Amino acid sequence: MKILIATDMEGITGVTTWEQVTPGHAEYARFRRLMTQDVNAAIRGAFDAGADEVVVADGHWNGSNILIEELDARAKLNTGSPSPLSMMEGMDESIDGVIFIGYHARNGSPSAILDHTWSSKTVANIWLNDILTGEYGLNAAVAGHFDAPVIMVSGDQTACAQVTELLGDLETAVVKQASGRFAAECLAPQVTQEMIRLSAERAVERLAQGDMHVPFVLGTPITVTVEFFTSDMADRATRIPFTKRDGTRVSLTVQEMTSAYNGFRAMVMLAAG
């Protein structure tokens, strides 16, 4: 059994501010260590449940957050950017299940730490076909393209609820209760790391027993629609051939999810100017 641990930083233990997840700020050094520890807890849980291989994708910012010198030595780390599959780098047909660590809710969510959708400066909303979702939905659909389910998520209560609502009954580790965008009741790392380890262990056990829901596979063709914050962002995104424009919304229709993912990333890169 081979597991991909796809990581982000906003849903890591104790995180409540942008400074804590942004390189160059004094607090960042502490929280990249806590991110590494949350990831290590998931790696331990996966191996405890009998996983043969664990691959990690460092999916926040420039993909250079996890401290490799402190990473559980049994795992491999995909780091750096841009990589072909970004937050899902390492995903291929050999992966049996995907774990999301440190995930956050989509933009506009109440009681959600650092809620945003891929880019807090450009993207208001995204839809996959007609499903309003966040980056968790995009990443789950990439996993689905390679026929693997998402089996666990860690983050605040709202992130875990949104992923569960989209994907069905999977294991969750709620490491903090958000009361606003920048405020939460947080559990200590000793507590959350054990929660994450146990959730990952249960998730991989359930996967091995065939007791996990089916992969998230979208009907084709796949339309990805991005609502930008301003019209100049939409102006730039529509430079991509075959996009369609409706106000600040730009959509692209393609035949497979990896192309939708790349088209979405290209739109956001262009929109940023």
Ligand SMILES: [Zn+2]
């Ligand atoms: Zn992030």
